[in-house]
Each structure stands twice: as structure tokens, then as C-alpha cells.
Amino acid sequence: MSAVPMVELWRGGMLESSHSGHAVICTAAGEVVESWGDPAVVIFPRSSCKMIQALPLVESGAADAVGLTPRHLAFACASHIGAGLHRQMAADWLGGLGLGEADLRCGPQEPDDRTERNRLIVGGEAPCQLHNNCSGKHSGFLTLNRHLDGGTEYVELDHPVQQAAKAAYEDTTGETSAGWGIDGCSAPNFATTLTGFARALAAFAGATDSGDARQRAMVRLRQAMASHPELVSGEGGACTELMRAMQGRVTIKGGAEGVYAAILPEQGLGIALKIVDGSERAKEAAIAALLVRAGVLEAGHPTTQRVLNAPQLNRRRIVTGILTTAPAFP
Secondary structure (H helix, E strand, C coil): CCCEEEEEEEECCEEEEEEEEEEEEEECCCCEEEEECCCCCEECCHHHHHHHHCHHHHHCCHHHHCCCCHHHHHHHCCCCCCCHHHHHHHHHHHHHCCCCHHHCCCCCCCCCCHHHHHHHHHHCCCCCHHHCCCHHHHHHHHHHHHHHCCCCCCCCCCCHHHHHHHHHHHHHHCCCCCCEEECCCCCEEECEEHHHHHHHHHHHHHCCCCCCHHHHHHHHHHHHHHHCHHHHCCCCCHHHHHHHHCCCCCEEEEECCCEEEEEECCCCEEEEEEECCCCHHHHHHHHHHHHHHCCCCCCCCHHHHHHCCEEEECCCCCEEEEEEECCCCC
16 A cells, blocks of 8 residues: 655645655554554654663663653653753763763764754864763663663664563564664664554553553653653654643654654554655644544644644745645545
């Protein structure tokens, strides 16, 4: 099955651009209730699966052994903008382990946060690994690594940390991974079908505090993210702003190359989305449309309108077009 048109840009009454994709909505029982495009398409979930990668951190007891708080757990699932808040969070976490920036293996990254970037420029400082958008995930990896007494190169495929992440991924998706690639932060990223990914997200949605150790870990991670959206992305980021708009009822996480994940506990649903051309604007519009359809996001909320049915403004603030959903989606 082919990808279907999902998001369109109109200018001057003409269709200027179109973004196609695939999406799956799954129940906690593993049933696909709705899909668009090809539900069997194989994708790399990229950073949208960080809550799955963080499962071993919680399940193993490593998080509790060092007293990690919900803020730490939210940060372990983050793709942050490198603001001062995020830099300090990573530094403090590592410092509490007796580790430092040099122990990370995610690589330095210029922060997307303008205030922090300007601070570095004025101070003549270079960006470091603490600014990397995945420094929270890697702080979690290092915490688990200490618990497992593993070697320093914790991003290697055969390292116990990554083997634990792979096991959690395959268990929750219900699939043997079709392969793996190296993510932007140097850690392995495991491929799955979009349905498998939606199934894993639905498992998070259906998890309860009275369930087994995995379910309890899922609850802690999804609640941490929804309660601390400022750590998951940052001010102005779609993940942060959309979760705020839904008032903690839904957990969402974006990934590079057009991927989005949503966990809807009240409905017991998981939503997985892939925009084929990897467009950021399209994935934000598409996930917002799906959340509106699910009844968890208000169509008229200012944050929704910023990414969906959004007027396109030029540098003189003149409306030049509109970014909206395709007629048959969702």
C-alpha cells in the first residue's frame, strides 16, 4: 500500500506542496482500529521511541537505586533544545553519578535555544555534549550502565545497555526487529513496522499501577513526560506545547525524519505516524490532526492552530498561504 496525502500547503488558491505518510492507531490489546497508508511499512522510529529505550532504566531498578525523580525520567525521554535548563539538568545528573560530560557518547551539538546559543557566543564557549538533544537519554544509559557494570562504550550494539534496549523494543512491539541503524546521537535505533510501534505505544497507554513491573515502569515514564513537558522538548517545541495544551492527559514524542508517537491512556490507544519525506511541519500538523480526531486536543486551541490550519506569514507578516490537512486525512 502506498503512502497517502496527509498535509498540504496552499498559496494563491493553488496546491504548492504535499506531504504523504502512514499512520496507525492501535488498542492496548494490540488491535489496529484505524490506519492510513501502509500499516506494515517498516520505519526507524528515531527519537520517538525514547520511552521504550528508557524502560530498562526503570525496570532494572537502576533509576530507583540512584533516586531518579519524575523530572529525570522525563529528561531521559527528551529531545531537548539545549536550553540552560537542559544543560544544567544533564550536568547535575551526571555529577550525581560521579561522571561528567566526557563520559557521554552523544557528541556536541549547538543548542537550538537562542538564549543559550547567544550565551555561548558572548562567552566564547563551544557547545558541548550536555547541549546534545539526547543528553538526557544518554544520562539514562549511563545510569543503567553503572547498574549493569558495563564498559564505557555503552552505545555499541553488543553492549548490555543496548541489548536491554533492543529486548524491550522487541517485547513491546511484538516483533523481531527488521534491522538497525545508527541514530544522530550514535546509539542504535531498531526498525519496526508502524503497527508494531503503535502496538508498543498502546501498551504504554493501557499500563496500570497495579500491573507487573513493566507496566508500572510504563506508567512512570508516560506520566513523567506528560507532567514535565518543558524537559521533553523546550519552550516553543511542538512536543512541549501540545502536551501542555492537552493538560497532561496525553504523552507525545516526535522523532527525526517525520515520525511521531502518541500515548492516550484515557482511550487506551497508541498512535504512530510517519511522514515519508521527513518534513517537520507535516508531522506536527498530522499528529495534531490525529489528536483532534481522537478528542484529546481542541481544534481551536492556539497551539493547535499554530501547527494545523496554520496561516503562512511572510517577513512583513502578510498571510501568503495555509498549511492544512489533505481532504481525506484524517
